[in-house]
Amino acid sequence: MRFEDAIVNRAFVLALLFPSALVARPADAETEKLSPAAQKIQWAQRAIEKNPNIFQRYNELAIALARRARETSDVSYYEQADAALQKSFLLMPGNIEGQKVQVWVLLGKHEFAKALKLASALNQRVPDDVSIYGFLVDANVEIGNYSEAEKAAQWMLDIRPGNVPGLTRAAYLRELFGDLEGAADLMRSAYQQVQATEVEDRAWMLTQLAHLRWTAGALDDAEGLLRQALELFPNYHYALGNLAKIYSAKGQEAKAIALLRQRYESAPHPENAYALAECLEKARRLVEAKRMYLEFEQKARRELKQADNANRELVFYYTDHSHQPAAALRIARLELAGRRDVYTLDAHAWALYANGRYADAQKQIEGALSVRIRDARLLYHAGAIALKLGNRSQARRYWKESLELNPRSEYSALVRNQLGKISPVVGLPPGAN
Amino acid sequence: MKRHYGIRALLLISSLLGSQAVFASNHREAPITALDQKADITDLYAFVSYGPSCAGGTPRVTLILCVDPFLEPANGPTWFPFDPDILYEIKIDNDRDALADITFKFRFTTEYQLPGVYTALAGIGDNGAFDPHTGQLVVPPQIRDFNNPGLNLRQTYTATVVRGGQERQLTNPDGSPFFAVPANAGPRTIDYAAVFDAGTYHLDDGISVFAGTVDDPFWIDLGAAFDTANFRTLASGVPGVLTAAEDDPSVLTTQNLTSDTVSGFAVNAIAIEVPIDQLTRTGRVEDPSSPDAVIGVWGTTSRPRVTVRRSPHPSHSSGDFRQVQRIGNPLINELLIGIGSKDRFSMDQPANDEQFAGFFLDPPIVHIVEALYGGALAVPPPPRTDLLPLVVYAPPICPGCQPSDSGPIADLLRLNTGIPATPIEMASRLGFIGGDVAGYPNGRRLYDDVVDITLRVGVGGVLHDPFPGFDPEVNGRLGDGVNRNDADYRTQFPYLADCPSGRNRRHIDPGEPGGGPIN
Numbered sequence: 010m011r012f013e014d015a016i017v018n019r020a021f022v023l024a025l026l027f028p029s030a031l032v033a034r035p036a037d038a039e040t041e042k043l044s045p046a047a048q049k050i051q052w053a054q055r056a057i058e059k060n061p062n063i064f065q066r067y068n069e070l071a072i073a074l075a076r077r078a079r080e081t082s083d084v085s086y087y088e089q090a091d092a093a094l095q096k097s098f099l100l101m102p103g104n105i106e107g108q109k110v111q112v113w114v115l116l117g118k119h120e121f122a123k124a125l126k127l128a129s130a131l132n133q134r135v136p137d138d139v140s141i142y143g144f145l146v147d148a149n150v151e152i153g154n155y156s157e158a159e160k161a162a163q164w165m166l167d168i169r170p171g172n173v174p175g176l177t178r179a180a181y182l183r184e185l186f187g188d189l190e191g192a193a194d195l196m197r198s199a200y201q202q203v204q205a206t207e208v209e210d211r212a213w214m215l216t217q218l219a220h221l222r223w224t225a226g227a228l229d230d231a232e233g234l235l236r237q238a239l240e241l242f243p244n245y246h247y248a249l250g251n252l253a254k255i256y257s258a259k260g261q262e263a264k265a266i267a268l269l270r271q272r273y274e275s276a277p278h279p280e281n282a283y284a285l286a287e288c289l290e291k292a293r294r295l296v297e298a299k300r301m302y303l304e305f306e307q308k309a310r311r312e313l314k315q316a317d318n319a320n321r322e323l324v325f326y327y328t329d330h331s332h333q334p335a336a337a338l339r340i341a342r343l344e345l346a347g348r349r350d351v352y353t354l355d356a357h358a359w360a361l362y363a364n365g366r367y368a369d370a371q372k373q374i375e376g377a378l379s380v381r382i383r384d385a386r387l388l389y390h391a392g393a394i395a396l397k398l399g400n401r402s403q404a405r406r407y408w409k410e411s412l413e414l415n416p417r418s419e420y421s422a423l424v425r426n427q428l429g430k431i432s433p434v435v436g437l438p439p440g441a442n
Numbered sequence: 443m444k445r446h447y448g449i450r451a452l453l454l455i456s457s458l459l460g461s462q463a464v465f466a467s468n469h470r471e472a473p474i475t476a477l478d479q480k481a482d483i484t485d486l487y488a489f490v491s492y493g494p495s496c497a498g499g500t501p502r503v504t505l506i507l508c509v510d511p512f513l514e515p516a517n518g519p520t521w522f523p524f525d526p527d528i529l530y531e532i533k534i535d536n537d538r539d540a541l542a543d544i545t546f547k548f549r550f551t552t553e554y555q556l557p558g559v560y561t562a563l564a565g566i567g568d569n570g571a572f573d574p575h576t577g578q579l580v581v582p583p584q585i586r587d588f589n590n591p592g593l594n595l596r597q598t599y600t601a602t603v604v605r606g607g608q609e610r611q612l613t614n615p616d617g618s619p620f621f622a623v624p625a626n627a628g629p630r631t632i633d634y635a636a637v638f639d640a641g642t643y644h645l646d647d648g649i650s651v652f653a654g655t656v657d658d659p660f661w662i663d664l665g666a667a668f669d670t671a672n673f674r675t676l677a678s679g680v681p682g683v684l685t686a687a688e689d690d691p692s693v694l695t696t697q698n699l700t701s702d703t704v705s706g707f708a709v710n711a712i713a714i715e716v717p718i719d720q721l722t723r724t725g726r727v728e729d730p731s732s733p734d735a736v737i738g739v740w741g742t743t744s745r746p747r748v749t750v751r752r753s754p755h756p757s758h759s760s761g762d763f764r765q766v767q768r769i770g771n772p773l774i775n776e777l778l779i780g781i782g783s784k785d786r787f788s789m790d791q792p793a794n795d796e797q798f799a800g801f802f803l804d805p806p807i808v809h810i811v812e813a814l815y816g817g818a819l820a821v822p823p824p825p826r827t828d829l830l831p832l833v834v835y836a837p838p839i840c841p842g843c844q845p846s847d848s849g850p851i852a853d854l855l856r857l858n859t860g861i862p863a864t865p866i867e868m869a870s871r872l873g874f875i876g877g878d879v880a881g882y883p884n885g886r887r888l889y890d891d892v893v894d895i896t897l898r899v900g901v902g903g904v905l906h907d908p909f910p911g912f913d914p915e916v917n918g919r920l921g922d923g924v925n926r927n928d929a930d931y932r933t934q935f936p937y938l939a940d941c942p943s944g945r946n947r948r949h950i951d952p953g954e955p956g957g958g959p960i961n
Contacts, residue, residue, distance in 0.1 A: 133797075135782035136786035137783055137784060137786050163750050164789075166748050166764075168789065170748065170764075176748075186750075
């Protein structure tokens with residue numbers, strides 16, 4: 010990071026740490042009782058009670074339910090949204106606003122190919138609709154069609170310069186393309202446009218900013234942003250998970266475990282169990298860790314063939330914890346059949362590595378890194394694969410890059426250990442938080 | 443990453459769902475340009491130059507791009523500078539592929555001569571006005587040229603030609619900058635005609651350029667047109683249908699039967715006159731029967747954009763330009779393109795217009811007008827292949843074009859440069875359908891009545907094969923009743939009329955003298 014950018018980032022972080030400066034709280038005590046999405050659900054339901062024959066009301070209810078799914082990580086809201094949409098389409102078959110929400114719900118259920126198909130059709134019908142380009146971005150990103158995602162995101166920025174959904178999507182693409190500072194730049198622009206009453210939106214953006222700072226190794230900045238997010242939207246599951254990572258990196262495992270346990274209790278998904286298990290293991294609470302890993306495996310295997318699954322976590326579980334490389338590769342391939350995004354390519358590469366297929370693994374990891382993503386885990390994996398292929402200098406380069414990016418990442422200890430074996434001395438790179 | 447779809451980006455804040463858009467005037471046709479007036483293109487003109495200055499020498503083509511609609515000339519103190527952030531371009535396709543072979547680029551720069559003075563334009567008399575106590579000059583002399591300090595907010599501009607990837611900046615023979623002509627604040631402040639002349643530049647290579655605030659050369663009964671085609675009733679007794687006597691085709695007509703809504707308003711115009719042999723693919727003035735005589739013209743405005751990938755200069759988020767708007771034929775985006783596609787149309791390239799072919803071949807507005815007339819007006823059935831010459835290279839604009847020469851469907855203003863200009867006393871405001879082959883849709887002249895022409899061609903179907911119910915006295919007499927501009931055009935480059943005086947401008951409303959009836 011260049012010095013002046015660090016100053017700008019720091020100033021912004023400091024501004025965020027003083028609520029009076031940027032964060033206005035909802036003035037009305039009544040509105041504080043319900044989240045923004047819950048309020049909208051309530052309003053839509055009351056409107057439907059008054060007049061059940063207006064299709065737009067069902068669309069509004071479906072939107073609110075989809076938003077509530079994000080707020081809570083409770084996927085049952087998507088089913089309720091689907092039910093509301095069915096009623097909307099009964100009243101007005103094929104209405105465009107309803108179909109847009111349908112794409113949203115498909116994305117929420119990880120039905121990415123279906124979502125892409127429907128979004129593409131809607132884009133043909135209404136090429137000026139910015140939100141449809143947003144769906145195209147999301148579906149293409151998840152599938153790994155990054156050039157198509159970039160095209161759609163650019164249309165968003167061009168058609169409505171400065172629009173918040175366009176900025177947040179472009180920010181994510183910049184992150185994937187390795188431009189963490191540029192990503193934060195856009196995310197800050199988006200944040201400054203969001204109304205104070207949209208507390209979950211704001212908390213989400215703060216969490217994203219924290220994630221970007223964390224990825225770049227700025228732990229204190231990230232922690233401050235996450236505390237801000239949790240103040241805005243208490244118990245926010247995204248923020249809890251990210252804050253736990255910070256605590257863990259700082260060696261405060263007990264605090265990290267408490268947060269991850271809190272998240273898992275409110276959102277009992279297998280991937281949340283996996284994160285908790287890993288943290289327990291790191292804290293040497295091995296009995297609890299083993300129990301949690303088992304719980305994770307059972308839950309994850311139940312979802313193995315569902316669109317919404319924890320297959321990538323399952324791959325890493327089999328490669329790194331239970332040492333079942335064949336199972337890991339089988340699941341990686343299963344996942345790869347539906348998407349070729351950088352994270353799935355990484356999981357596949359690591360499964361191939363675990364099976365001793367180093368040349369194939371290198372092809373996969375290089376495919377992921379060709380997007381130019383800067384991610385400590387991917388770089389660690391790339392280095393390990395390179396070493397197995399006898400390329401020590403390439404391994405050293407990947408590992409150094411991983412440490413330079415984030416000297417406190419979950420992989421930093423592993424990387425230092427490996428580097429120590431092939432290099433005499435490795436100091437903490439400058440810029441560590 | 444399960445259930446993290448939301449983590450990615452889904453921030454569909456309710457206000458952003460279902461963007462509201464208004465079917466606006468021809469000057470603000472697309473939602474995005476309704477929000478960006480400075481980048482809003484009002485009209486594009488392309489015609490073979492005419493008048494006394496064109497005698498002898500290589501014939502030339504005049505290209506005019508008008509932007510920034512409905513400028514009220516009295517609206518100081520800053521009036522209407524061009525936007526330095528906008529890239530204004532006029533593009534030429536000379537080989538029938540709808541891609542730009544020649545591009546004229548214009549960029550503006552603003553400077554202040556008296557930054558402490560409250561107004562952009564100030565002046566009085568030959569010598570100015572002095573402080574009676576100190577004798578110091580307080581008000582500069584009347585503005586008569588670009589060096590007068592009373593032209594407080596002053597704009598220079600660059601004009602660049604891009605051809606074959608090579609850029610060449612156009613310059614005055616003496617190297618002095620091009621100045622944009624300001625608005626006409628009023629007779630005390632500015633000798634507008636003198637400044638206009640000073641701002642018309644004739645360069646060494648036969649090219650002339652002009653940029654400035656001028657009378658809006660367009661005319662229309664806009665209020666009637668966009669009150670859901672609520673045209674006024676004249677002598678025929680049928681709204682929007684003229685009688686033969688009212689339908690004076692002469693461009694010298696003095697007859698306006700209804701209100702010109704644009705009267706008394708100004709617009710910012712960029713004009714360039716170029717010898718034809720610098721525009722054609724062959725570098726020659728071609729015979730009108732040659733496909734190479736025909737060029738496609740379009741204008742664009744573009745702004746710097748935020749790019750998904752940052753520019754090579756990492757401190758900037760912006761990269762190249764995003765096109766805000768384009769124009770080829772008049773009224774295409776306004777009247778044909780669906781409201782959900784107008785921005786995409788504005789921002790896309792003409793070569794990609796195949797995606798809008800459905801709008802060209804079966805314009806929804808035709809069915810709307812048919813319904814409004816309740817059977818009194820027969821309309822042609824789709825597919826409207828009679829409209830294809832507007833969007834492909836084909837006869838009659840390109841009589842030498844074979845089907846293989848048509849190129850892609852693209853909204854370009856097509857001009858056969860081999861067809862000489864019609865002397866003004868013989869010209870028809872109805873252009874091609876008035877028997878004047880030098881007029882719209884063969885290019886577009888300032889005095890072409892594109893509203894009446896579009897109504898008759900688009901809705902009336904006068905170029906369509908005979909169809910049931912066609913009545914030449916109805917379909918062929920459609921018109922809004924505004925037959926000419928409120929101000930007289932110049933007779934030589936840049937042909938544009940003076941910006942109305944801010945002090946004395948007049949907007950001619952319905953019911954007023956010269957404004958026709960209210961109903």
